[in-house]
Amino acid sequence: MxxxxxxxxxxxxxxxxxxxxxxxxxxxxxxLPGASAKAEIYYEAELVETVALNVGGDRTFSIPRHENVVFRLYGDGSICFAQSDCPDKICVHSGRLRHAGESAACLPNKLILKIVTE
Amino acid sequence: MKEQSGVPATIKKTRLLALTAMLFAVSIVLAAVENSFPPPIAVPGIRFGLSNIAVMYALFFLGKRRAFMTAVLKALFVFCTRGAVAGAVSLCGGVLALAVMSLAVVLFQKKISYLMISVAGAVAHNLGQLAAVSLIYTSLSLWAYLPVLLIAGVAAGTVTASLLRLVLPVLRRLEP
Structure with a gap:
């Protein structure tokens, strides 16, 4: 049936x-007062970068040794994978994250981006 | 499986082996086809899971053992081609989906439709994959994704169940 x-x-x-x-x-x-949110970037299981989200201003950055992946922090406190050299681009398609609990992953590059509160 | 008179047991066994191998091949091709299109929605780990068509067919008509074999073989293939992490993620998704679908079949017997089994399998597949990523790398909040997983599972489950229905007449002709 x-x-x-x-x-x-x-x-x-x-x-x-x-x-x-x-x-x-x-x-x-x-x-929620969004001021306390921050983004954590993990390479494999290791925390390599913490980014405060609500600082205003727009910037793009990469983490050391992984220049093939570019992150972008927006003035409104959201963050995303802007560019990646991975084949499927699932990380880039994941779009902008801003709320605690949201995450995006680039498995081919072993990078995870997640939003946490302090 | 239906008993067929006049076919020796060894031939039946060989046919079943060949059919399982073929379903494994079909599941790989379906995954490759799916990967060549952009993902339907932008949430990591959420996809139609077209290869679930082959696995579901195995579960419904060849039995649980063949279905689990197909899922494990597929994870092994991913392990060989895309590495240990991708293999583990595939294994977790595939085995959890099958476990949930088998449980649904055992619990509800004939009272549950293929559509609902397919939906349950799709949700479990995505949940298993997210859980694997969460275990291997860093804990992700699965609860935050549950609503998305459920809605995506309904969509994916409906697509795979409909496609299974379309190809079923062809598949049934192959049965040993």
């Missing part, structure tokens, strides 16, 4: 609950 009528109910329920949790989290994050 490929699908039954009740599947549509289940799927609608899954989507509704997920969307509600998503919206609640976004609202919660929006209410």
């Amino acid at each position: 490929f699908f039954k009528k009740s599947d549509f109910m289940s799927i609608a329920a899954i989507i509704a609950v997920s969307a509600a949790v998503w919206a609640a989290r976004a609202a919660y994050n929006g209410a």
Whole structure:
């Protein structure tokens, strides 16, 4: 049996609950004073760089020994993988991160970018 | 599997072996096809998981053992071509997806549809992959991603289940 009528109910329920949790989290994050958020960059399992997010100004940077990957910090306190030499570019497609708990990874380069609070 | 009269057991066994090997090949080709397109949404580790079509077929019609074999072989292939970390990530995703799908089949028997099994498998696959990255590198907040994983799982599960339905008549002709 490929699908039954009740599947549509289940799927609608899954989507509704997920969307509600998503919206609640976004609202919660929006209410937080964002000043304490920082980004951590890991190479393999090692923390190699910590970046304060809400400092204003726009800049791009790389971490030492990994100039093939470029990060960009935006004036609004978000950060992303701007460029990478990896084949799939999943890291770049992950887009801008700003809330604690969000992360992006470039597995071919063994780099992880994640947002934490202090 | 259906008993077929007149076919000796050894021939059946050989056919099953060949069919498993072929499904493994199909899963690799599907993964390669998928990787040649840009990801549908920009969240790491979230994809359609087209190779799940081959694994699901194995689970539904050849049994759990063949399905797990396909998933493990695929992880080994990833290990050989893309390295230890990618292999571990593939293994975690593949085995967790199969474990969840097998559990769904055992628990609900005929009461659960392929669509829902496929959705459960897709969610488990992405969750397993994220958990593997989290274990190997640095802890990621899986809970933060759960809503995205669930919605993406519904989409991916629907796509793979529909494609399985399309190719099923062809696959069934190959059965030993």
